[in-house]
Amino acid sequence: MQSFDLNNIWEHILQEAKKNMQHLPDALYLRVTSSLIPMSLESHSIHIGVMQTFVKNLIDQQPQISKALQDAITTVIGSHRDMVLFDFNQESVDTTFVDESLIDDAPVVAPPMPLPPVVEEKTHQEEFYKPIYQEPVYIDRAPAPVEIPDEPMVAPSKTVETTTPTLQSDNVPVDLSLSNLNPAYRFDNYVTGNANRIPFGAAQNVAEYPGGDYNPLFIYGPSGLGKTHLMHAIGNAIKENHPHMKVMSITSENFMNIFVETLQRNQGKLFRNTFRNIDVLMIDDIQFLESRESTKTELFNTFNExxxxxxxxxxTSDTMPNDMEQFEDRLRSRFQAGYIATMENPDLETRIAIFRSLLEREYKKNRVIRIDNDSINYVALQFSENVRVLQGAFTKLIGTASIDQRLESIDLEYTKQALAGLVHTEEVNMVTIESIQNFVSSYFNIKKQDLLGKKRKAQFAFPRQVAMYLCRDMINESYPQIAAAFSRDHTTILHAYDKITKEIERNEETKNMISEIKQKLTTCG
Structure with missing residues (x-):
């Protein structure tokens, strides 16, 4: 009896559906198809799980979408199969009790059918232009639009033999490892800094050598720091570096819902065959996995396998394994068996870099934007909780400026006005070159004219170098701008920055002093 690869069939169906939905926006196609997971293929129907309720409602209420999917199914399989949708989030799925005995009795239905021929695809990855952060951002020219060719279509077979499916052995694996990866989450558009340098390095290693030293990789950090982005970047890179590998990316909630659904449909072994015949399993927000004994047991056995x-x-998780009291020791120990990479809140320099990367995305949309460095620094200072909050402030600023027709003249005063409703009652102190010069002079108890002067005595030269370093490190001013403010050439600023950087690395006292100055600069009036 010939086995089949349901995931392969599903990929062909998605390609055919994309052809049928060409008249609809690409974003809508991606939004719909990324929420669908094929569950089983039976004699008269194909059962598809839907991870988001609104997507199921959209398919049910929009005939053009449901018809595009149904026609694609018929074209690829060669005969009509009813499309049966299951909403994993619907209340009708009773998760209060599951008969665990079902896990040993679930048959897997599989029709013996030839697969349609596959046309070799040439992947296209949109080029990402990394910004250079040494100059102020003035986006004042409209570049030529970036043309991204449509993805190659897979030609379905003109004649697909139709046969009556029969039951296969329970041991035949059915591959449901649809990646469900967000293609926008990549390594090349992930902004790194001291707060996420280690997780980023571990993630790159996993993408290059899956199943290697960092296994399992446990990415820990508070909400909104980019854990999901990094996890999807791993999956996308693995699909690119190792095209033969099957990658499953799923949230803990959907993992549990699929498990419960397959058991209630008497298809427990289908679940096992699905999750144990993949090469990469990625679970987002593992801390939300419910404490149901059967789910935890299945997860533990899947991990072992x-x-x-x-x-x-x-x-990924916002809770460390030791603090996951809902899990028993054997499962927590599995989480800890590999490498735990900790993410922290991004520092000021990283937040500025993130803001500028968001500006670059707008630039690629042909938007004409002019914004000064003071505005960028202000936003990065005020919105320091996490990346998500910073992105929200950016969206509010650019959206308001667009409405007010101020995209070409965003200054500090306008930025404060646009974000007034989002900023905390006590604003973080605005840091500028001048404020750094004033504070450092006071901190070292020297006159400002000596800080800016030519005297080379250590009591003046060291504070001067510290001030130059802070202008670059804290507010990311360009070397020429810092040089002009200190009446020096840019090579002097480079030397000062390198010297203080090395001093911080080898001298704990200097490191603590710089941290103290930074804290006081941003909090003291």
Whole structure:
């Protein structure tokens, strides 16, 4: 009896559906198809799980979408199969009790059918232009639009033999490892800094060598720091570096819902065959996995099976394994068996870099934007909780400026006005070159004219170098701008920055002093 690859069939269906939905926006196609997971293919129907309720409602209420999917199914399979949708989030799915005995009795239905021929695809990755952060951002020219060619279509077979499906052995694996990866989350558009340098390095290693030293990889950090972005970047890079590998990216909630759904449909072994025949399993927000004993047992057994076969596991969480009291010790120990990479809140320099990367995205949309450095620094200072909050402030600023027709003249005064409703009652102190010069002079108890002067005595030269370093490190001013403010050439600023950087690395006292100055600069009036 010939086995089949349901995931392969599903990929063909998605390609055919894309052809049928060409008249609809690409974003709508991606929004719909990224929420669908094929569950099983039966004699008269194909069962598809939907991870988001609004997507199921959209398909049900929009005939052009449902018809595009149904026609694609018929074209690829060669005969009509009813499309049956299951909403994993609907209340009708009773998760209060599951008969665990079902896990040993679930048959897997599979029709013996030839797959349609596959046309070799040439992947296209949109080029990402990394900004250079030494100059103020003045986006004042409209570049030629970036043309991204449509993805190659897979030609369905003109004649696909139709046969009556029969039951296959329970041991035949059915691959449901649809990646569900967000293609926008990549390594090349992930802004790194001291706060996420280690997780980023570990993630790159996993993408290059899945199943290697960092297995499982446990990415820990508070909400809104980019854990999901990094996890999806791993999956996208693995699909590019190792096209033969099957990658499953899923939230803990959907993992549980699929498990419950397959058991209630008497397809427990389908779940096992699905999650134990993939090469990479990535679960987002593992801390939200419910404390149901059957789910935890299945997760533990799945982990053992994958790790024993050198398959890669990636987990994200805002809770450390030791603090996950809902899990028993054997599961927590599995989380800790690999590498725990900790993310922290981004520092000021990283937040500025993130803001500028968001500006670059607007630039690629042909938007004409002019914004001064003071405005960028202000936003980065005021919105320091996490990346998500910073992105929200950016969206509010650019959206308001667009409405007010101020995109070409965003200054500090306008920025404060536009973000007034979002800024905390006590604003973080605005840091500028002048404020750094004033504070450093006071901190070292020297006159400002000596800080800016030519005297080379250590009591003046060291504070001067500290001030130059802070102008670059804290507010990311360009070397020429700092040089002009200190009446020096830019090579002097480079030397000062390198010297203080090395001093911080080897001298704990200097490191603590710089941290103290930074804190007081941003909090003291």
């Amino acid at each position: 994958l790790l024993n076969n050198n398959k890669q596991i990636v987990l």
